[in-house]
Amino acid sequence: MRIIAGEHKGRVLKAPKGDGTRPTTDRVRESLMSMLASARGGFDGAVVLDAFAGSGALALEALSRGAAAACLVERDGAAVRVVEANARLLGYGSDRARVRRADVLKAAVPRMGKPYDLVFLDPPYATDPADVLALVARLAAAGLLAGDALVSYEHDAAASAAVDDLAASAGLAVATRRAWGDTVIDLLRPDGARTEGAEPPATPHEEETR
Numbered sequence: 001m002r003i004i005a006g007e008h009k010g011r012v013l014k015a016p017k018g019d020g021t022r023p024t025t026d027r028v029r030e031s032l033m034s035m036l037a038s039a040r041g042g043f044d045g046a047v048v049l050d051a052f053a054g055s056g057a058l059a060l061e062a063l064s065r066g067a068a069a070a071c072l073v074e075r076d077g078a079a080v081r082v083v084e085a086n087a088r089l090l091g092y093g094s095d096r097a098r099v100r101r102a103d104v105l106k107a108a109v110p111r112m113g114k115p116y117d118l119v120f121l122d123p124p125y126a127t128d129p130a131d132v133l134a135l136v137a138r139l140a141a142a143g144l145l146a147g148d149a150l151v152s153y154e155h156d157a158a159a160s161a162a163v164d165d166l167a168a169s170a171g172l173a174v175a176t177r178r179a180w181g182d183t184v185i186d187l188l189r190p191d192g193a194r195t196e197g198a199e200p201p202a203t204p205h206e207e208e209t210r
Contacts, residue, residue: 001013001015001026001055001057002026003057003060003061003064003090004026004029004030004033004061005033005061005064005065006061006063006064006065008064008090009064011090013055013056013057013060013086013089014055014082014085014086015054015055015082016054016076016078016079017078024057024058024154027180028180028183028185029057029058029061031178031180031185032058032152032154032185033065035152035176035178035185035187036062036118036150036187037065039150039175039176039187040117040118040148040150042065042066043065043066043067043118044066044068045066045067045068045117046066046068046118047067047068047069047070047112047113047114047115047116047117047118047146048062048063048067048069048070048071048116048117048118048119049070049071049073049109049112049116049118049119049120049139049144050070050071050072050073050120050122051073051109051119051120051121051123051135052073052074052104052120052121052122052124053072053074053079053080053083053099054074054079054083054122055079055082055083055086056072056074056083056086056087056097056099058120058122058152059071059072059097060086060087060090060092060097062118062120063090063092063096063097064090067118068096069095069096069097069112070096070097070098071098071100071109071110071112072087072097072098072099072100073101073109073110074099074100074101074102075101075102075103075104077101080099080101083099084099087099098110104135105127105131105132105134105135108142109135109138109139109142109144111144114146115143115144115145115146115149116139116145116146116149117148117149117150118149118150118151118152119136119139119145119149119150119151119152120152121135121136121151121152121154122152122154123155125155125156125159129155129159129162129163129166130162130166132153132155133153133163133166133169133170133172134170136151136170136172136188137170137171140170140171140190145190147190148189148190149189149190150187150188151172151189152185152186152188153185153186154183154184154185155184155186156182156183156184157179157181157182157183157184158182159184160177160184160186163186167186167188168191171190171191172188172189172190172191173188173189173190173191174186174187174188175187175188175189
């Protein structure tokens with residue numbers, strides 16, 4: 001894995017060993033970052049939560065592109081050590097990249113001084129979408145989400161219908177949906193919030209499947 005763009009473009013990142021994590025491919029990550037840049041007008045100044053950090057590639061990519069700070073949460077100890085090593089490799093201290101070992105579905109999410117503008121959700125595909133979106137609802141209830149926050153949720157395509165129903169119940173709207181084979185990424189936002197450049201969810205024939 002490499003940082004795709006920004007101040008650390010081309011820098012190689014480590015990945016956790018074994019099958020306990022499922023890193024987002026460079027191609028999907030590049031498309032995701034383009035979606036986010038279009039939806040929010042770039043990354044400058046964003047406060048980021050990477051709730052299932054894995055290697056930390058998503059949050060570290062956002063930092064490279066101008067995000068102000070990121071909290072990277074991961075429950076696996078070996079993966080946490082990889083995240084810490086990747087942050088050090090890029091020269092980020094705890095003021096820019098705060099790494100925590102925790103299960104975000106059970107533990108409180110750390111505060112970063114300001115609400116999160118951007119949340120990455122890339123859990124194992126077997127994770128119940130109800131649990132994932134309940135996490136977003138908890139963040140909002142605790143005042144940890146900015147009013148115009150964007151939430152990126154990567155999940156199996158088979159879960160799309162459930163995500164639609166659960167997002168509505170959690171007060172979220174699907175701003176954009178893109179698919180790459182069985183991988184789907186939804187950009188969610190608080191229902192009623194305006195997101196510059198956001199697109200309506202794609203219909204099945206509009207989704208990217210190459």
